Amino acid sequence: MNDHPPNDRMEAVAAGDRDPGVEAHLASCEPCRAYVARLEDAALDFRQKEGTGGVFLARLEAAVSRTAPKSRRANRWATAVYVGAPLLAAAAALVLWVRAPGWHPTERPGSLSSMRLKGVIGLAVIRERDGSQERFTGEVSVRAGDRLLAEVDLDRPLPIAGGMLGSNGEWVTLFSPTLLVPGLHFSDQAVRFDDRPTEGWVIVGDAGAVERARLTQSFDDVVAIQVRVTFE
Amino acid sequence: MGNEAGLSASEVGALYERYGFFLRRRCRMVLRDDALADDVLHESFLKIMRGGAELRNVEHPLRWLYCVVDRCCFDHIRKRSHLPKSMDVPDPVGPHPGIQIETRDAILTILEELDDEERRIAMLAFVDGLSQAEIAEELGWSRVTINKKVQAIRTRADRILTEAAGSTRGVP
Numbered sequence: 001m002n003d004h005p006p007n008d009r010m011e012a013v014a015a016g017d018r019d020p021g022v023e024a025h026l027a028s029c030e031p032c033r034a035y036v037a038r039l040e041d042a043a044l045d046f047r048q049k050e051g052t053g054g055v056f057l058a059r060l061e062a063a064v065s066r067t068a069p070k071s072r073r074a075n076r077w078a079t080a081v082y083v084g085a086p087l088l089a090a091a092a093a094l095v096l097w098v099r100a101p102g103w104h105p106t107e108r109p110g111s112l113s114s115m116r117l118k119g120v121i122g123l124a125v126i127r128e129r130d131g132s133q134e135r136f137t138g139e140v141s142v143r144a145g146d147r148l149l150a151e152v153d154l155d156r157p158l159p160i161a162g163g164m165l166g167s168n169g170e171w172v173t174l175f176s177p178t179l180l181v182p183g184l185h186f187s188d189q190a191v192r193f194d195d196r197p198t199e200g201w202v203i204v205g206d207a208g209a210v211e212r213a214r215l216t217q218s219f220d221d222v223v224a225i226q227v228r229v230t231f232e
Numbered sequence: 233m234g235n236e237a238g239l240s241a242s243e244v245g246a247l248y249e250r251y252g253f254f255l256r257r258r259c260r261m262v263l264r265d266d267a268l269a270d271d272v273l274h275e276s277f278l279k280i281m282r283g284g285a286e287l288r289n290v291e292h293p294l295r296w297l298y299c300v301v302d303r304c305c306f307d308h309i310r311k312r313s314h315l316p317k318s319m320d321v322p323d324p325v326g327p328h329p330g331i332q333i334e335t336r337d338a339i340l341t342i343l344e345e346l347d348d349e350e351r352r353i354a355m356l357a358f359v360d361g362l363s364q365a366e367i368a369e370e371l372g373w374s375r376v377t378i379n380k381k382v383q384a385i386r387t388r389a390d391r392i393l394t395e396a397a398g399s400t401r402g403v404p
Binding site (some may be wrong): 035038056 | 241252278292293359362
């Protein structure tokens with residue numbers, strides 16, 4: 001078909017896989033080298049937006065647990081009775097170990113560990129700009145005129161509250177405190193950014209945790225997505 | 233979370249971090265709808281989490297993942313009568329240097345008209361740029377069969393391109 005390696009193998013190299021055949025070709029083919037460089041840049045941008053993919057994973061795990069057969073769920077509970085205590089002890093030991101002095105976590109709010117802390121709440125934000133919508137599960141950038149909605153995915157009934165906390169302490173409610181059933185929910189309210197947009201965080205959790213997060217700007221007990229301002 | 237047939241959450245997380253961009257780009261290219269692409273990506277990873285243990289032993293993981301993602305996309309193509317003709321936001325990366333973008337886009341437009349076998353061949357030939365020999369080896373068919381099918385798909389794509397060119401000429 002052509003003298004270049006297949007697309008999927010070039011993309012695999014751009015993803016970080018080793019492929020001596022493709023790498024040898026890249027050394028002598030400028031168009032392919034440029035193509036792989038563009039792929040690498042775009043993939044890096046995606047990873048920066050997605051963070052560790054914690055929200056995506058949490059949604060997957062929620063979906064897996066939602067669709068698990070009931071008998072398996074029952075077995076899981078039975079298993080939990082037998083193995084739960086040792087596992088809990090191990091988990092507690094792990095927490096003590098990672099919290100030891102000298103260990104400095106660098107994860108952003110809303111990444112995998114904070115997601116799991118709360119069971120499974122999948123959070124995404126929908127940005128409306130110039131009539132089109134885009135969904136973000138990592139950091140989102142906004143500019144004047146944008147609107148943000150929140151999307152929450154639950155695998156069990158949970159009392160939920162949420163909103164956007166500006167870096168200046170301003171609060172805009174997106175989810176009034178309410179009991180949400182399992183499934184996907186969109187906020188009934190939206191944040192609209194005027195010509196002087198404010199950075200901050202979209203946060204969701206139970207009402208008490210959200211209230212504490214608003215006061216302390218510590219997001220250990222809520223799920224959060226950072227909102228940044230761009231001036232394009 | 234892991235089981236014998238599936239992958240653990242940490243394995244899936246690592247796959248998402250490494251290949252997530254490429255898989256989403258593939259979904260977006262085939263479905264031409266951002267929200268649907270996100271849904272299909274999610275669905276694909278669900279399948280991988282439940283039954284993707286085989287991935288640990290494959291030579292080209294991304295090709296294997298594309299196969300899963302393509303099948304999920306094809307399922308949605310079957311369910312939906314019409315997909316958008318083009319993306320609102322074009323792919324910023326651009327095409328592989330060996331692929332004719334007009335032909336590729338025409339092929340993507342006619343995926344809805346093809347059966348699953350033809351779709352798989354179309355993706356390998358016109359999106360991934362595999363030679364007919366490579367496709368024959370990948371699918372375990374004879375090269376003659378692949379050649380016939382590729383030519384038939386190309387003829388249909390050429391018809392689309394000719395029609396598109398005609399309608400463009402008709403625009404004042």
